Amino acid sequence: MSTVTAERPTVRTAESGGAGWQGSSVFTQVMVFAGRSLRALREPRLLIMSLIQPFVMLVLFSQVFRGIANGPGFPAGANYIDYLMPAILVTTSTQSAMGAGAGLANDLRNGVLGRFRAMPVRLVSVLVGRSLYDLVRNTLQLGILLVAAAALFGFAPAGGVVGTLCALALALFVGWGVSWVLIALASWLRNVEVMQMVGFIAMFPLMFASSAFVPVGGMPEWLQAVARVNPLTYAVDASRGLAFGSATASSVVGALVTSAALALVGGALAARGIRRP
Amino acid sequence: MTDLMIEADDVGKKFGEVAALTGVDLGVPRGTVLGLLGHNGAGKTTLVNILSTVLPPSDGTARVAGHDVVREGHEVRRRIGLTGQFASVDEQLTGEENLVMIARLLGADRRQARQRSGELLEAFDLTAAAKRKASTYSGGMRRRLDLASSLIGHPEVVFLDEPTTGLDPASRVALWEIVEGLVGDGTTVLLTTQYLEEADRLADQITVLSAGRVVAAGTAAQLKADVGQRTVTVVLEEPADASPALRALREAGLAPMHDAERHALTTPVESSRQLAVVVRALDDVNVDFVELNLHEPTLDDVYLTLTGRQAA
Known part of the structure; x- marks a missing residue:
């Protein structure tokens, strides 16, 4: 039970001439908001939970689909794990982006945003802070997955460490771009359940009707058509190219430009959405 | 200004x-x-x-x-x-972190934010809970x-x-x-x-x-x-006195009501001076009472009157 003070608390306000605080810069605001979200990582439970699914996929696919390495359309001389891992980076990153929407919707439901509305704060910094947090979390997540893949499954692509880091950076950027679409949706819809559904429904076809796990050439014709228009295919191909050290400039630039465009459009829509009371 | x-x-x-x-x-x-x-x-x-x-x-x-x-x-x-x-x-943050966050957003530096948060935690009797999550x-x-x-x-x-x-x-x-x-x-x-x-x-x-x-x-x-009515309540010593008392008050120009359970008479008055009217009327008919109260209207009366008036 809480105790109640009998004496009148001294909380000097107006008369003391105020604190003289002149308001914070947008940079400070973004950092404060990112820091606020990052405190969630104090409980590693969250990070571990979000690692379970990609880890299970890594184990299952690396064992189940091994034989594909001998199948049609597979790069000659490569192990399946080398083929799989760059794709896991992209799909995990994209999946985190889907989670960003639900996370933001939850933030918006939390009453604390109501307080920010009546404060001298740019609401868009709430969004940028959130996105920054997602980026940090995602980097941790993908880093752990990469180490696990190298240590446990012998992931060692032809592109070496540099190629792998480039693939990681690309996957992070793609995830960041996609996250802004989800952030925009969340700032308009503001419903956690809907955002979770959107993430879930969008993710599966994107992930499986793509070049992530099997070469597109081995798919039925209709699925090939889907996979060829699936942007994730291009992101996966670019990431894989970087890891293999055989990336074409156009595939990498294509993935980067598309992600940047998503971030730009998503960001603009989100900034409008969040201002609605 | x-x-x-x-x-x-x-x-x-x-x-x-x-x-x-x-x-x-x-x-x-x-x-x-x-x-x-x-x-x-x-x-x-x-x-x-x-x-x-x-x-x-x-x-x-x-x-x-x-x-x-x-x-x-x-x-x-x-x-x-x-x-x-x-x-x-913010339920995910501790009490102190909540306050520091707001202070930082208002432009305080880290030191000022912590100091001001400490003051307020103290003033609001939250110092002991400062490091606990607000969700608790x-x-x-x-x-x-x-x-x-x-x-x-x-x-x-x-x-x-x-x-x-x-x-x-x-x-x-x-x-x-x-x-x-x-x-x-x-x-x-x-x-x-x-x-x-x-x-x-x-x-x-x-x-x-x-x-x-x-x-x-x-x-x-x-x-x-403005809208409230003052009332005078008289609690009678003898329940049997109720009818002569009611009659006397009516003759004095008041509008009393009888609460038989409490042996009480209640009448609206226009000013506190009408207390004297009540006392005189009861004295004239030799009615003894044990309690005499003047009630100020409460804001509840005001509120109900006003909102009722609006609805009507």
């Missing part, structure tokens, strides 16, 4: 076709408390949201701390504190943390939207004392409430809202005098 810290001029708000507020005028002098009284749906929260720049008005203008809430929203936001109806604390706080603690968050930047105007709803009586009294302390320091407070007792105790001026319109405004005493 004007000394009105909150001014509303013909403020209206429509949500689609529904008028939530119509023609609201307010003027709250510096260092005073305005009690905004009304039941659910009367428009209290909408008005608070407009004055705190969260919602734009559909009609009219409003100024808070000398700045227009629409054109100079940023300036207004720098000078106000808002405690909404639902405690808006009781309702009263959350309210106090919420209020501390809105005071951290030394606001000139504080909006409290039903600050004591759902609090236990002890926490409610503690919050009242905090508000009294604020006003003593020169802060201007707008407080919405459904509790007449609260408005009666805290507010210098009371504005009664009903269906989005101001139906009465004034001090508690003025409102009571």
Whole structure:
């Protein structure tokens, strides 16, 4: 039970001439908001939970689909794990982006945003802070997955460490771009359940009707058509190219430009959405 | 410089076709408390949201701390504190982190933010819980943390939207004392409430809202005098005296009612001087009584009369 003070608390306000605080810069605001979200990582439970699914996929696919390495359309001389891992980076990153929407919707439901509305704060910094947090979390997540893949499954692509880091950076950027679409949706819809559904429904076809796990050439014709228009295919191909050290400039630039465009459009829509009371 | 810290001029708000507020005028002098009284749906929260720049008005203008809430929203936001109806604390953060976050957003550096947070945690009796997550706080603690968050930047105007709803009586009294302390320091407070007792105790001026319109405004005493009825209650010593006493009071020009269970007669009076009329009338017929009371109208009477009048 809480105790109640009998004496009148001294909380000097107006008369003391105020604190003289002149308001914070947008940079400070973004950092404060990112820091606020990052405190969630104090409980590693969250990070571990979000690692379970990609880890299970890594184990299952690396064992189940091994034989594909001998199948049609597979790069000659490569192990399946080398083929799989760059794709896991992209799909995990994209999946985190889907989670960003639900996370933001939850933030918006939390009453604390109501307080920010009546404060001298740019609401868009709430969004940028959130996105920054997602980026940090995602980097941790993908880093752990990469180490696990190298240590446990012998992931060692032809592109070496540099190629792998480039693939990681690309996957992070793609995830960041996609996250802004989800952030925009969340700032308009503001419903956690809907955002979770959107993430879930969008993710599966994107992930499986793509070049992530099997070469597109081995798919039925209709699925090939889907996979060829699936942007994730291009992101996966670019990431894989970087890891293999055989990336074409156009595939990498294509993935980067598309992600940047998503971030730009998503960001603009989100900034409008969040201002609605 | 004007000394009105909150001014509303013909403020209206429509949500689609529904008028939530119509023609609201307010003027709250510096260092005073305005009690905004009304039941659910009367428009209290909408008005608070407009004055705190969260919602734009559909009609009219409003100024808070000398700045227009629409054109100079940023300036207004720098000078106000808002405690909404639902405690808006970040449950994932500790009490201290909540306060430090708000202070940092207001422009304090880390050291200032920690220092000011410490002061407020102390003042609101939360020091022991400072390092605990807000999700573990009781309702009263959350309210106090919420209020501390809105005071951290030394606001000139504080909006409290039903600050004591759902609090236990002890926490409610503690919050009242905090508000009294604020006003003593020169802060201007707008407080919405459904509790007449609260408005009666805290507010210098009371504005009664009903269906989005101001139906009465004034001090508690003025409102009571305006619409309230004073009554005199006499508790008789002998129940059998009831009928001669009733007759005597009627002949004296009063309109008594008989409460047989309590052996009491109650009659509305126009002024306290009519007490003498009651006593004289009873003396004339030799009726003894054990109790004689003059009741001031309560704000409840005022409120029910006003809102009833509006509905009629």
